[in-house]
Amino acid sequence: MTDTVVLWFRQDLRINDLPALQAATRDGQKVLPIYILDEDAPGDWSPGGASRWWLHHSLTALAQDIDHLGGTLIFRKGKTLSILRDVCEASGARAIYCSRRYEPWAGQEEQTLYKALDSDNISFKRFPGSLLHEPGSVLTQGGGPFKVFTPFWRACRRNEVPQPAEKPSVAWAEGIQSDTLDAWKLLPRDPDWAASWNEFWQPGENGAQARLHAFLDDTVSRYADERDLPSVDATSRMSAHLHHGEISPRQIWAMCEQKKLEQPHSDTAINKFQAELGWREFSYHLLHFFPHLPETPFKENFSGFPWQANETYLQAWQRGQTGYPIVDAGMRELWATGIMHNRVRMVVASFLCKHLLQHWRCGEDWFWDTLVDADLASNGCSWQWVAGSGADAAPYFRIFNPVTQGEKFDKQGDYVRRWVPEIAALSNKYLHKPWEAPAEVLSQAGVTLGADYPEPIVDHREARQAALDAYEHIRLSTAPSA
DNA sequence: TGAAATGTTGGGGCG
DNA sequence: ACGCCCCAACATTTC
Numbered sequence: 294m295t296d297t298v299v300l301w302f303r304q305d306l307r308i309n310d311l312p313a314l315q316a317a318t319r320d321g322q323k324v325l326p327i328y329i330l331d332e333d334a335p336g337d338w339s340p341g342g343a344s345r346w347w348l349h350h351s352l353t354a355l356a357q358d359i360d361h362l363g364g365t366l367i368f369r370k371g372k373t374l375s376i377l378r379d380v381c382e383a384s385g386a387r388a389i390y391c392s393r394r395y396e397p398w399a400g401q402e403e404q405t406l407y408k409a410l411d412s413d414n415i416s417f418k419r420f421p422g423s424l425l426h427e428p429g430s431v432l433t434q435g436g437g438p439f440k441v442f443t444p445f446w447r448a449c450r451r452n453e454v455p456q457p458a459e460k461p462s463v464a465w466a467e468g469i470q471s472d473t474l475d476a477w478k479l480l481p482r483d484p485d486w487a488a489s490w491n492e493f494w495q496p497g498e499n500g501a502q503a504r505l506h507a508f509l510d511d512t513v514s515r516y517a518d519e520r521d522l523p524s525v526d527a528t529s530r531m532s533a534h535l536h537h538g539e540i541s542p543r544q545i546w547a548m549c550e551q552k553k554l555e556q557p558h559s560d561t562a563i564n565k566f567q568a569e570l571g572w573r574e575f576s577y578h579l580l581h582f583f584p585h586l587p588e589t590p591f592k593e594n595f596s597g598f599p600w601q602a603n604e605t606y607l608q609a610w611q612r613g614q615t616g617y618p619i620v621d622a623g624m625r626e627l628w629a630t631g632i633m634h635n636r637v638r639m640v641v642a643s644f645l646c647k648h649l650l651q652h653w654r655c656g657e658d659w660f661w662d663t664l665v666d667a668d669l670a671s672n673g674c675s676w677q678w679v680a681g682s683g684a685d686a687a688p689y690f691r692i693f694n695p696v697t698q699g700e701k702f703d704k705q706g707d708y709v710r711r712w713v714p715e716i717a718a719l720s721n722k723y724l725h726k727p728w729e730a731p732a733e734v735l736s737q738a739g740v741t742l743g744a745d746y747p748e749p750i751v752d753h754r755e756a757r758q759a760a761l762d763a764y765e766h767i768r769l770s771t772a773p774s775a
Numbered sequence: 776t777g778a779a780a781t782g783t784t785g786g787g788g789c790g
Numbered sequence: 791a792c793g794c795c796c797c798a799a800c801a802t803t804t805c
Contacts, residue, residue: 521776635776636776639776643777678776687776687777688777688805689805690777690778690804690805691776691777691778691805692777692778692779692805693777693778694777694778694779697777697778698777757778757779757805761805764805
């Protein structure tokens with residue numbers, strides 16, 4: 294029995310169903326919770342602007358939750374190892390527990406910490422808790438990694454998902470010296486582009502639980518039919534909560550299973566939703582076996598793809614000024630709220646890679662900086678999925694027609710009118726293709742193309758053809774290693 | 776978790 | 791009544 298165990302919070306900002314905390318409570322007399330901001334942490338993917346906003350509020354919430362339970366969350370900034378040593382010395386702790394992370398650099402970092410701390414006689418233990426199935430634990434019959442989602446997910450479902458842990462009863466250690474969160478300057482200023490985000494989001498464990506309950510009690514009834522409609526509130530919006538570990542996937546899983554028992558008719562919708570959790574698992578599984586996924590095409594022949602770097606195109610896309618309303622609406626929703634509806638993500642991503650021939654990594658970087666749910670595994674895998682270079686990816690020639698997609702999934706134009714108000718007065722007939730509207734109609738709607746709203750920066754037909762031609766360059770070097 | 780090109784069919788206008 | 795053409799509607803294939 295150790296006296297005090299340090300609970301090192303990382304991407305697991307919750308109290309409940311946290312194996313590391315369960316273990317710390319079991320093994321120690323007291324638990325000292327700490328969060329470390331290490332800006333020199335390994336890896337090139339330190340949190341982007343939107344993630345930092347979320348992190349600030351999530352940490353605020355966690356500190357409050359711990360405070361209500363009689364503890365104090367300690368904030369420290371600096372090199373992880375030296376902070377951990379420091380904290381052990383200040384508190385007399387001889388053990389540090391944390392949740393695993395799964396990014397490619399994490400294993401190495403955890404190994405290094407383990408060794409260094411071991412030489413100080415401090416035990417360092419890491420625990421699972423952020424995934425349903427540990428990466429590497431789900432394998433094909435032949436013992437290799439799955440490269441296709443469906444069989445992967447089938448194999449996953451053969452494994453039992455453990456019930457979430459009971460609420461822990463924790464004896465918290467006395468607080469030690471701590472930074473203030475505000476001093477970390479995680480929030481944007483000059484300008485504060487997130488000023489209104491508190492209207493959309495409630496980061497933290499309570500917010501995550503509230504969101505999940507709202508989803509399963511109400512939204513899920515629309516999920517099966519309407520989750521593809523960006524103007525409708527029919528998605529779970531759990532991604533950022535999950536990313537920051539404010540809720541565990543097995544808590545979600547258990548709630549889903551319970552809901553299906555209570556309301557058998559919700560079965561189909563909930564299974565679909567659970568399969569989305571499956572894609573998250575699949576992404577981490579792929580990242581585990583293919584650690585270069587965030588930077589390098591999974592299909593090797595794509596490394597020769599003739600991307601055509603063009604800063605003007607990239608900026609037009611980033612700013613929602615491409616002249617294609619559904620694309621611009623999505624990019625503006627992202628900028629304004631830190632999130633974008635999933636259907637529209639596919640459309641804007643396809644547009645960037647195929648219509649504009651910009652490297653998927655440009656999109657990946659932009660999403661990394663602007664999404665509150667930016668997640669290395671999901672973001673990387675999804676961009677490769679869209680670009681066609683990923684595992685079990687969309688075929689390259691699946692090139693979304695932004696007009697058709699708009700007309701199909703935003704039929705009444707509510708989504709476009711919300712985010713692209715300068716063309717809101719156009720009728721549904723032309724809303725998704727204002728360049729086809731007669732001069733008469735445009736002037737009636739008070740729209741001057743090229744002034745109020747851009748002309749399309751590329752012609753769909755030509756761009757589509759150019760994308761297919763570009764693909765020809767690498768198609769024959771396709772050597773899908775059987 | 777596409778779209779466009781191409782092929783096929785069948786109704787209707789018309790000489 | 792018949793052949794011919796047009797074209798929408800649907801199916802198939804191609805990218």
